[in-house]
Amino acid sequence: MKNNNILVVNPISGGLDKDALIESINVFVEKHKINLFTYYTSGVADSEEIKELCNSLKPDRMIVAGGDGTIKMVAEAVQDFDVIIGILPAGSANGLAVDLNLPETVEENLEIAFFNHYMEMDIICINGKKSIHLSDIGLNAEMIKNYEGSAIRGKLGYALQTLYTLADLDDPFTATITGEFPTVICEARMIVIANSQKYGTGISINPNGKMDDGKFELVILKNMDLIILGKIITGNIPLDTDDIEIISTEKATIITDIPVSFQIDGEYCGMQNQLDIKILPKQMKVAIPRSEQLTI
Template sequence: MRNNIIVVVNPISGDIDKSEFIDAVALFAEKENFNPVIYNTSGVNDIDKIKVLYQTYKPQRIIITGGDGTIKMVAEAMENQDVILGILPAGSANGLAVDLNLPATLEENLEIAFHNEYMMIDMISINGKKSVHLSDIGLNAELIKNYEKSTIRGKLGYALQAVSTLIDLDEPFFATITGDFPTIECVARMIVIANSKKYGTGVSINPNGLMDDGKFELVILKNLDLVVLGKIITGNITTDDAEDIEIISVKNALITTSVPVSFQVDGEYCGSETKLNVEILPKHMKVAVPYTDPDYGFI
């Protein structure tokens, strides 16, 4: 008797044809004696439909073919369920896959997604929205808003919109951040709510971040001149950069801004906000991972 496995496919993520992924999953499942149940997302009641599929087939794993937004959606659908999520990266930037050090080839990722052990990853709640990777307000969220309006996808699309966004850069905003730490009042270009280290482009924004430590980092970028941008892009942020970049590790925070500021969650633009209520959700999802990263403890 074959074991059921649900395969959630986002047909439009990353502007990538998913037929190769679906064919590869079908072949791998046949070889490994799994019965794959393919679900293509439509943007209409996907969470509820995935819940119904889970209750119908009760798989031990769900394989996700998409980007960070698709992973987040499945994680929300599977909240409080004992199921392992396997990732076949197929989004525009694949930030979570980058942070998990998933390999470049589909063949290797199939093996990991179907068979590897898992790690328990924290999630973050921001005004009730769930985040599994990196969310922010300010410059990057503005870039994502522009990217979503553009017709050029992938890393090239991000690069083009980065140039355009920097040219049309708004004035910095004033932010007050409170929590179980001394109140922070600052002028900022961008505040990152980080559950991990890197954006999908490979840019390291939170060098010491871990996804399973019961905390998240607030990365406050007060200045974004060429020197600071260079340090971010090359992953050379240090404690000596406190005048330009401040990083604090917390379990909850309330961020209030003087004006509405663009806000994004895991690569999805969510409008403008003046108040963000943020809290950690420890050990909230199981994700299949490679065995080689010494930063994490695998189960």
């Protein structure tokens, strides 16, 4: 390992106090004699400042203490550098960490982040924006919009906004989906653009997804009633139903008859009625558990 490593901390992600995490990191790097520069995000010019740090320090690893949004920002900032990203989950819903099967304890995650081998992950490009995990249009994006306007954070906040969103559900939208597959025209409540399998809550929405296979999946949740939608969101039914269709592809276009709520990696991105989507293979080196190394 090179002498220089950079830790990027999002101090407000997940509404969590990071003091205990920072203390654990400091103990770990002192024990292993690791030279670590710490950068705290501010929401202003973070990407540019991280690029400058990479230029000057030329780190071997970028350690990210935050959620999916912070990881994505760092991944985009370091895309022109040969650097491995290590993840210390510290967001509201740590979807990528869940999909990578990262452990629960800080100590185990520190070992993985600083010392383990890596996966070369794909990234999805949607209307020119990058997605490292799960994006969607429809029901879940509407829930995220409501969550961002709520004072209650974390999993409780997600659960409450799920209930409120289901109770105030609009009519389904009509989607036309084209690509290198037969055109699909259907009513839908939600279409997931998936680079992986699970949401940060642990709900499996794309059971066969792989983050390094050069493809993404479109998971189409069609015109279902509230009971079935609620069961899907809480992970209580399998996905082998006529109301769900999964398309695996390298590129696609989704056009909806009305503007629909859209989110990328847990960040609400407004109303959209067209999404142009393509896969960008092997864009991000991310440290993974040794058990996951056996499967790639």
